[in-house]
Amino acid sequence: MGARRSLRSVFVAVAAVAAVMLGGLPARAEPGITEIERQIEEASTQLEHTVEQYNGVTVQLKQTKAEVEALNTKIKPLQEKVDETAAKVGVIAVQAYKGGYASATNIVLASGTQGEALGRLLTLDMLARGRQLAIADVAAAKAPLDREKAKLDALLVQQTKAEQELGTRKTKITTDIGNLQGLWKQAGGPRAGRAGPCPPEYVPGRAGTVVKYACAQLGRPYVWADEGRSGFDCSGLTLAAWRQVNVELPHYTVWQWDKVKHIPAADRQPGDLVFYYSDLHHVALYLGGNKIVHAPNFGVPVSVDNVDYGGAPVYGYGRPG
Numbered sequence: 001m002g003a004r005r006s007l008r009s010v011f012v013a014v015a016a017v018a019a020v021m022l023g024g025l026p027a028r029a030e031p032g033i034t035e036i037e038r039q040i041e042e043a044s045t046q047l048e049h050t051v052e053q054y055n056g057v058t059v060q061l062k063q064t065k066a067e068v069e070a071l072n073t074k075i076k077p078l079q080e081k082v083d084e085t086a087a088k089v090g091v092i093a094v095q096a097y098k099g100g101y102a103s104a105t106n107i108v109l110a111s112g113t114q115g116e117a118l119g120r121l122l123t124l125d126m127l128a129r130g131r132q133l134a135i136a137d138v139a140a141a142k143a144p145l146d147r148e149k150a151k152l153d154a155l156l157v158q159q160t161k162a163e164q165e166l167g168t169r170k171t172k173i174t175t176d177i178g179n180l181q182g183l184w185k186q187a188g189g190p191r192a193g194r195a196g197p198c199p200p201e202y203v204p205g206r207a208g209t210v211v212k213y214a215c216a217q218l219g220r221p222y223v224w225a226d227e228g229r230s231g232f233d234c235s236g237l238t239l240a241a242w243r244q245v246n247v248e249l250p251h252y253t254v255w256q257w258d259k260v261k262h263i264p265a266a267d268r269q270p271g272d273l274v275f276y277y278s279d280l281h282h283v284a285l286y287l288g289g290n291k292i293v294h295a296p297n298f299g300v301p302v303s304v305d306n307v308d309y310g311g312a313p314v315y316g317y318g319r320p321g
Contacts, residue, residue: 048298071149078145198287199270199288211271214237262317267317269288271319
């Protein structure tokens with residue numbers, strides 16, 4: 001899947017975003033439309049940071065839960081084997097007791113020759129040792145899985161806490177979106193999104209299926225942490241588009257970058273992903289003809305733009321496998 005960013009880095013990034021956002025959106029937007037639009041763009045960018053951080057922790061939590069479940073599946077038969085073997089040892093002890101062979105003294109005093117008594121003693125000892133060795137072997141096989149599960153359980157607790165802390169920002173995000181909508185109204189309504197031919201040229205094969213799907217989403221709203229139910233955020237759109245050809249991408253821009261093959265700008269083709277900013281908090285789908293389709297940010301629906309829309313710095317290009 002590629003290198004994972006530590007939860008600490010997620011918390012640091014989220015804290016940085018929170019520090020900016022704690023100032024809140026402007027209470028009054030008396031400046032002209034140009035200044036209002038600048039404020040909207042700045043606030044939307046900060047909100048998108050938080051959304052992608054939330055996406056990352058959510059994906060990581062889902063993966064850890066899957067790993068814990070897989071380990072539980074592996075551990076279960078081993079635990080059952082330990083229990084079964086231990087039960088058999090108990091049965092042997094009970095049978096030996098009922099037969100008068102619960103101790104070496106009973107065996108020696110039982111009827112029969114000395115040789116028979118010794119044989120019974122050896123047999124009981126061998127049976128007990130055999131069962132104990134079986135338990136030890138199964139327990140030894142289970143021990144590393146138990147240790148791994150303990151680590152995953154601890155990580156699960158940590159990631160759940162991170163998700164909960166980010167989840168508490170949902171109310172603030174919703175409030176800030178409402179403030180943005182108010183600013184849009186002051187600016188004369190939200191930007192409709194720039195359109196144009198989508199795709200600008202014929203695209204064959206798998207890439208054609210990908211871009212055709214993305215283009216069919218034009219006009220759908222930006223919805224944070226969504227991948228098509230009610231709308232899309234940026235990584236949700238690229239994920240959904242490539243899913244049309246059975247290529248799975250994580251719902252997090254950083255991990256999408258980790259997963260794709262990195263290519264130079266000169267080799268970009270329709271269907272490739274375009275990543276923006278040094279922290280990779282935005283991603284778009286390349287259409288060809290220097291155009292992209294993407295879910296820009298709050299208040300702007302899925303749109304066609306130039307690759308360098310609004311002066312956004314391109315970090316790099318990637319091709320899903």
